Amino acid sequence: MKDKFFKYIHELQDSIVAGLEKIDGKATFQEDLWKRPEGGGGRTRVIENGNVFEKGGVNISGVHGKLPDSMQTYFGVEDADFFACGLSLVLHPKNPMVPTVHANWRYFEMYDKDGNIVDQWFGGGQDLTPYYLFEEDAKHFHQTCKTACDKHNPEFYPKYKARCDEYFYNTHRNEGRGLGGLFFDYCKATDDMSMQNWYDFVTQVGDSFLEAYIPIVEKRKDLEYTKSQRDWQEIRRGRYVEFNLVHDKGTLFGLKTNGRIESILMSLPPHVQWVYDHHPEAGSEEEKLVQVLQNPKNWV
């Protein structure tokens, strides 16, 4: 399973990068290979100053060795070894009419002293963070998520959509980071779902990413925008930073366990603003977005 999924994320990174470069039409991803001293490493691919993408990364990593102390405490185990691999991506478009997107698909194995697998699970998801609300974009993204889920279990979409709204939530702002999508974790073998079934599900979602995102980019990338709409995008990007640095478990875990900082923080937007006590005007497009962030909707 681990070899199969590791191979899958390599291929997925290639196909996602190719799809994004094609629509960007200017910038290409720059690759950094890195090694983790304790075992494993990664292939970070970053795009900057493109026609469409101001900054973004599509990164894979596969790490293994002794489970770090903080993670042993977290999982309540002792002296365990582990293997973890995954693909993480964040894209920050230049045009405020094009939403930011985040996705992640990962697999984890834990071993006893004799190297036997004692636990294994998948996790991941994908979610959309627009600066202006185009309802048809939200519907398209969520519908693509739902279609991928429904091929496996009709309960998955509502369940993982709700978890996404719950997870990507800036509690200190009382609003969602974006319009959500899917979030799932600790997907372990049960009577209904073998690990192979979970593999099929997670790769189905991974395969749906370009289909979920590219048509939205295509529709919005050439729309005109004003300086004040760009300012609004940069202010909203501040909320993205707040979520990632204050609340996101993956980011904090990476920062506190000596992960590769530049690969983790590629998620942070290129240009960001903080304005004291900023509120959009009543009845404006900006306020319409905030209202939806404060009250997550069902899009399909």
Next chain:
Amino acid sequence: MKDKFFKYIHELQDSIVAGLEKIDGKATFQEDLWKRPEGGGGRTRVIENGNVFEKGGVNISGVHGKLPDSMQTYFGVEDADFFACGLSLVLHPKNPMVPTVHANWRYFEMYDKDGNIVDQWFGGGQDLTPYYLFEEDAKHFHQTCKTACDKHNPEFYPKYKARCDEYFYNTHRNEGRGLGGLFFDYCKATDDMSMQNWYDFVTQVGDSFLEAYIPIVEKRKDLEYTKSQRDWQEIRRGRYVEFNLVHDKGTLFGLKTNGRIESILMSLPPHVQWVYDHHPEAGSEEEKLVQVLQNPKNWV
């Protein structure tokens, strides 16, 4: 003590705001009064888009009531009441040759069920975060801190200077947030120092703030700078955000205990950049700064 110190921070806010407005020459501080539902409130004063200060706040608050659960756990007490007041300031100048500055002076009391004081202490400090290194500025700032400390105890400056270097440290970047200054906490009555002695010390430091900072602003505010120097400032401001959102106990405490968000996050800079894997050129002024941040120096 609590009334005396609360009165002191009101007066200090007035005099610091007056000093900053005078040197800015354009923008004035806007005042927001706010109430805390559970008891107390604050007087937030924010400056934006000045000649000198692009964004900043000089805030006081005095809050009281039942000690929040998370703080009870933190202090290892049960069913306690508390009073806390303090002044917090952060100033982000426009010109990258002028350093950002942060300061805070605070007082805390804890009570038993009958309203008797069971614990009380002062805390605070002030620290400098330049974007370009002018050694004479670092020396002036630290010398002013030392002079204030030395009037009370010759051991205070070395001790609180070291604590400042240790506290304002971005562990995930292996570098200090800035050039330090003073940081002290849990200053409680001992055989050597009564609470009145601590009051005298803390207010001495508070009174030294304008003297520590204004001459530096005066010297640097009209220096010319290039777009790439401004970019460097915005990239470094990203590290400021990282510290405040990932590591700063005060900020996280405020965010997780329903503090007034806009007063807490006034500390975040107005315009910020994140560039993937950015490194200053070898031998540049930018690299010189980073080397000092990685290896804190003694300035006096």
